[in-house]
Amino acid sequence: MTALAQSPTAPKKVVHRRSIWRVLNPYFYLIPAFLVMGVITYYPMLYQVWMSFTDYGLKNLRFDAPLPNYVGFANYINILTNQLGLSYYDFWRMLGFNLFWTFSNVIIHVALGIFIAVILNRQGLWFKGFYRALYILPIVVPQIIVANIFRNMFDPDYGAINQGLAILGKFFFGLSPDLFHIHWIDQVNYPVSWLPLTLSYYALLIANVWLGWPFMTIVASGALQSIPKDLYEAARIDGASESQQFWRITLPLLRPAMVPASVYGIVMTFNLFNLIYFLSGGGPLRQTEILITTAYRLINEQRLYGVAAAFCVYIFIILLILTLITNSITRATESYDA
């Protein structure tokens, strides 16, 4: 409505005969997209909300099958109270893991991305173009293929991670190669005893850091190049050290670019289906399962469509909250524009 008020409107007395078409014209542009989305996006979304209150299952799947029974909030309650009949399923642990997974990744991506961008942007660095060209690779190789490759790389016997570690360990520390049969994916006990994270979390983290930092480097590089050189000049004259220049000039001026990129990273990582589903498969014992992989299992393996629908409604609500929080952080930093 505010948009309408802002638009320059013609004086009211001059009524064109075509004005009704002028008012309707924008809607003609919207018809194709909203017709398609109405059928294949919005109607399914509403239908899904209805499904979430039923026991929709395999028996209701045939097109002439009877309607499923209304079960009220049973699906919603069962999900939160861990009564889905899935072994090792714990909603609250999973939600906590999902959030920890998201923030631990994005923090490392952003820190490493900025660090490398700062090095790459230093005056007089050799082979800049070579590094720039090479570091783009993790962005351009399809993520799902990378997940599959890492899955095999983390294999205890034939994977390149253990084989590489064995070579490095022998070369630098004279360690026996037999030490490096690490079961990255399926070891159940926690490597750091006070942290409830399995080794597969660290494997996922390694793979996702490999995937994620170049994007942040590119965003940070773009922002670095737009910082005026005179600022550093002035700081040097005033006697600021290199690290003072970094903390007082570089970092604050990177913020307007890094905050939206981090928000994007947070939403992406929160729903990182491909990597987790293919690399660890949520294992061992569902320890690295996130919300979206569980939703997929409910549909694909359990065939509990009603429960899955309720689960997806929860995902929607959680994402909405996450987006609202991150958006308000973005808005809070918007005024920072120097």
Next chain:
Amino acid sequence: MPNPGKPSFLTRVRWYFQGRTSTGERGMSFGSQILSQLFLLLMAAIVLYPILWVVSMSFDPRDISRPTELRLNPFQGGLTLKAYADIIKQPTANPVSLGQLMFNSFRLATLTGIASIIVGIFASYAFSRLRFAGRQTLMIAVLTVLMLPSIATLPALFVLLNKVQFDIGGQVFNLRNSLIGVGLAVLSGSLPFAIWNMKGYLDTIPKELEEAALIDGCTPNSAFFRVTLPLSTPVLAVTFFLGFMSTWTEYPTSWLFLTNPKDFTLMMALYNMVGQYSNTTPWSHFAAMSILIALPVTIVYLFVQRYFVGGLAIGGVKG
């Protein structure tokens, strides 16, 4: 006479290795140059490690099912294309050829990519240029879907598309169990992204160009078709490519929907070559398959990434 303003080639080479800028200003000290080079080389090695590993494995001449020792140099001990030849014949135990798999993925990716830009561009234009009642509400409606991962609407899409079933000449056609159904489900998620991505670009095209066309006697609609639409060709291409790329490697929807091997897609075949079902698959086959899937999109992405990576809108969220 050499131009005194322009340093000679040799001077510039000397400056380069002294870590100076192209104008000869002092740049990095030698110590920090070496430290930076060591770190950047380490990162380069980390980036290249999985890629070299998988490439050498696909060319491995030893014809063994599992790599027993690390091999990162594809040329070590000779190359063989046997893995590729095996893959092209029949990638998995399913009775379907690589050509068929590629054709299925290609059809799916091309058609959903084209559909998303053709259907989406008009809405993008309306959101970017036109003012109308309900604009904010409708934009929020698009953004809401954008925020949601595509898997989160799969329960309903599966159930609803499964209801569309009819007989064609004695054969039962089920929309859910067909590439068209997968395409519709994929489009349901990619269309909001396409709309948002293209709107972002249209916002950057100066309004004055259209206003000039209006003064020259264009109607508002023909100003869109004759001025704005031709100018937005780059974003149409990029949006198509991003849609193509994500559908080319799409897994969850196709795996859930399709049961007939002749409809299978590339990623479904690759899934059969890793993890629990892969005991009989030699890893050289897996490596060759990964490369065959990744290479076409990676090459195109390498050429087009400079135009949009970094400026990538929040729209890229859709997985």
